[in-house]
Amino acid sequence: MSFCIFYGFVLYLFFTCSPASNVNVKDGAKIVYIPSATFTMGTDSTEVSFLEDLYLKATSGDYDKEMLKMEFPRRQSTAGNFWIYQYEVTNSQYKMFCDQTKRQYPADPDISWFQGYFLKNPNYPVINVSYYDADAYAKWAGGDLPTEDEWERVARSSDRRLYPWGNSSIGFERANFKPLRNVIGDGYPYIAPVGSYPFGCNANGVMDLAGNVYEWCSTTYRVPFQDPTDKTIYRIIRGGSWSSSYFELRCAHRGFFNENLKAAFIGFRIVIRKAQETTTPIKTAVTSPKQEQVSEIKPEEVKK
Numbered sequence: 282m283s284f285c286i287f288y289g290f291v292l293y294l295f296f297t298c299s300p301a302s303n304v305n306v307k308d309g310a311k312i313v314y315i316p317s318a319t320f321t322m323g324t325d326s327t328e329v330s331f332l333e334d335l336y337l338k339a340t341s342g343d344y345d346k347e348m349l350k351m352e353f354p355r356r357q358s359t360a361g362n363f364w365i366y367q368y369e370v371t372n373s374q375y376k377m378f379c380d381q382t383k384r385q386y387p388a389d390p391d392i393s394w395f396q397g398y399f400l401k402n403p404n405y406p407v408i409n410v411s412y413y414d415a416d417a418y419a420k421w422a423g424g425d426l427p428t429e430d431e432w433e434r435v436a437r438s439s440d441r442r443l444y445p446w447g448n449s450s451i452g453f454e455r456a457n458f459k460p461l462r463n464v465i466g467d468g469y470p471y472i473a474p475v476g477s478y479p480f481g482c483n484a485n486g487v488m489d490l491a492g493n494v495y496e497w498c499s500t501t502y503r504v505p506f507q508d509p510t511d512k513t514i515y516r517i518i519r520g521g522s523w524s525s526s527y528f529e530l531r532c533a534h535r536g537f538f539n540e541n542l543k544a545a546f547i548g549f550r551i552v553i554r555k556a557q558e559t560t561t562p563i564k565t566a567v568t569s570p571k572q573e574q575v576s577e578i579k580p581e582e583v584k585k
Contacts, residue, residue, distance in 0.1 A: 303364065304564040305553065307422045308374045310366050312553065312563065313485050315431075317361030318439040322430065324533045325355035351535045360434035364563070365427065366550040368475035368488050369496065370418060373403035375410070378418050387414070390545035394471055404474045406494045406548040412516045412540035415497045415549040424553040429500040429517045429535070431552055436491075436520070436532040438484040443531055445483040445490040451527055455481035456492030458525045471523050471545070491530040494548035495522045502537040514540050522546035 387409040495518040502515045521529035
């Protein structure tokens with residue numbers, strides 16, 4: 282019986298998180314097609330009490346009401362009809378970009394664990410790159426950084442799921458984030474290699490949308506009460522990171538940073554829109570788009 286259960290899990294992962302091998306020839310990245318769909322984006326003020334109950338208890342107070350307000354209002358958005366990288370851009374892919382364009386390698390973060398990070402960890406997500414670095418890579422690879430609507434379309438799929446994988450609780454097999462890193466331990470004290478959490482994939486097989494590293498989006502953010510003379514531009518980041526709480530791993534969570542920031546917790550992935558296919562060589566093995574699994578959120582079904 283136990284063998285059957287294990288085998289069932291293996292089949293689940295294979296069919297759910299292993300889409301056909303579609304590749305961007307430029308950098309060898311696996312890509313997943315996201316069909317166009319209208320979906321519910323953001324958070325409604327009526328959900329606040331539910332979220333407060335869920336996260337105040339789960340995180341022992343590691344919860345930010347002001348950040349939650351950034352998600353208002355809940356609204357309908359339409360996005361899709363593009364390819365997205367199945368994983369975040371890796372060190373090896375970014376090194377290829379730097380070598381071909383004579384761009385400087387990103388510096389290793391000033392933490393002892395990260396010494397030699399960029400060159401010694403080819404299958405880890407690239408970090409310590411600004412928005413401009415990420416955007417330059419995207420253009421070189423024939424794509425763009427996603428808008429935040431596109432990013433949430435991928436994470437949410439076409440329903441109102443709480444996390445990329447659905448509404449079930451977060452566990453060590455789903456994402457790399459602060460509580461698990463500090464309490465349980467998954468073998469990775471900080472960042473993990475891409476694809477290390479297969480049970481955290483979305484309905485299309487896109488991996489690592491929650492935790493590990495935040496991801497730059499192209500969408501700008503106007504900081505409330507920002508001095509009109511302050512010309513600093515902020516960009517939205519999505520997905521949470523290895524240093525995040527449960528709260529930041531939700532599909533609707535929004536963060537923002539100065540677009541010039543380079544940090545140990547921010548990376549990126551790119552999208553290739555259908556109109557760009559004529560100039561971006563794609564090795565395609567898809568016979569039909571992967572069917573999304575619908576997972577409508579019901580508060581009483583969400584495990585804390």
